[in-house]
Amino acid sequence: MMSSPVHYNVTEPLRGVVKRPLISDEIFPILQYELPVILIGSTSLFGVVVNILNIIVFIKHGLQESIILGFFALSVSDLIMVSCLLFGVVLLSLDSIFPVTQIPIYFMGIYMATLSHVREMAFFFSNLLTAILSIERCCCVVFPFKVKSIFTFERSRATVVALLLFVLLGYAPALSAIQLRWTASEQLNGTKILTYWFAPYRKDLYSFSFQALGVVTPTVSLVIVISTTAIMILGLRASSKFRQQASGVTESESGNKMSSRDTRLVKAMVFIGSILAICNLPYEAIIFGVYVEPEFDVGRAYYRTYYVAYQMSYLLNNLSASANIFVYYRNSSRYRQIFDENLKFWECNSKRTM
Numbered sequence: 001m002m003s004s005p006v007h008y009n010v011t012e013p014l015r016g017v018v019k020r021p022l023i024s025d026e027i028f029p030i031l032q033y034e035l036p037v038i039l040i041g042s043t044s045l046f047g048v049v050v051n052i053l054n055i056i057v058f059i060k061h062g063l064q065e066s067i068i069l070g071f072f073a074l075s076v077s078d079l080i081m082v083s084c085l086l087f088g089v090v091l092l093s094l095d096s097i098f099p100v101t102q103i104p105i106y107f108m109g110i111y112m113a114t115l116s117h118v119r120e121m122a123f124f125f126s127n128l129l130t131a132i133l134s135i136e137r138c139c140c141v142v143f144p145f146k147v148k149s150i151f152t153f154e155r156s157r158a159t160v161v162a163l164l165l166f167v168l169l170g171y172a173p174a175l176s177a178i179q180l181r182w183t184a185s186e187q188l189n190g191t192k193i194l195t196y197w198f199a200p201y202r203k204d205l206y207s208f209s210f211q212a213l214g215v216v217t218p219t220v221s222l223v224i225v226i227s228t229t230a231i232m233i234l235g236l237r238a239s240s241k242f243r244q245q246a247s248g249v250t251e252s253e254s255g256n257k258m259s260s261r262d263t264r265l266v267k268a269m270v271f272i273g274s275i276l277a278i279c280n281l282p283y284e285a286i287i288f289g290v291y292v293e294p295e296f297d298v299g300r301a302y303y304r305t306y307y308v309a310y311q312m313s314y315l316l317n318n319l320s321a322s323a324n325i326f327v328y329y330r331n332s333s334r335y336r337q338i339f340d341e342n343l344k345f346w347e348c349n350s351k352r353t354m
Contacts, residue, residue, distance in 0.1 A: 047082030066156035078321035084119035109195035141235030279320035
């Protein structure tokens with residue numbers, strides 16, 4: 001399940017590299033299989049369901065507004081991310097049920113070569129898009145009557161496409177040096193197994209992509225989200241005080257105050273940004289830990305701790321990608337209306353089929 005600058009077969013303990021394990025031999029197998037299968041598997045499945053619901057609601061809402069288009073793109077990206085992790089859990093389970101001695105396929109190798117990178121790209125895209133949406137809602141607080149002219153639908157659509165191209169191009173060098181192939185296994189007396197293969201120059205390419213996307217992108221996005229969230233919170237408090245002091249003033253007379261709908265959208269973005277910031281902190285801590293302690297990495301002394309830390313990071317990413325549905329439902333009356341209407345429709349259809 002782990003995706004990191006250099007990939008190893010993480011379904012087996014590395015021989016000769018874990019010199020001073022912080023996690024014992026008895027505990028590590030439990031964390032190696034039960035944690036991904038039970039926790040990450042269940043949260044991934046939940047994330048798939050809720051993001052499909054989000055996509056359906058936003059399509060029925062209409063994608064003519066920039067903020068709705070942004071939420072729709074974020075739901076699609078989150079759906080891809082949790083779907084990849086869900087398939088990863090399935091492949092990990094297949095490896096434990098059907099070892100390569102029975103079936104000459106390293107199923108997690110399929111994940112390493114394909115889905116792990118798709119998940120990473122979706123993760124980075126979601127981070128960048130959340131930062132852009134936070135900036136947009138922050139401008140709504142600071143410049144409430146100019147934000148629609150600044151963030152038009154056409155510009156928002158172009159921004160989504162540009163972010164997607166940035167992530168794809170950033171990952172293209174690393175993806176060009178990886179493939180699935182049948183490889184002779186020394187442990188199986190030369191028997192060929194289907195697994196992932198890295199080109200000799202792939203490490204340098206992946207290091208470049210990881211530095212550009214894996215380190216800079218989440219860090220910059222986190223700083224932007226925290227900064228804009230703080231500004232939005234201050235703006236909401238100022239707006240609340242204004243309404244309390246001048247409840248009889250109309251919106252046109254209030255000068256630069258937001259409409260109630262914009263206020264709800266800002267609140268939704270504050271919640272989304274706060275959830276993302278909290279859930280991304282462990283990932284940032286892992287990246288920082290690798291630079292501070294070289295042994296905290298794949299194939300090093302603290303590999304087991306590193307592995308478990310990454311699993312916890314994946315778990316929090318799943319929670320972040322799944323929690324948005326509650327934010328949308330709570331802060332958007334239109335979303336709530338469409339969701340409830342569809343829920344009643346599905347209930348009626350299920351009763352008819354029974």
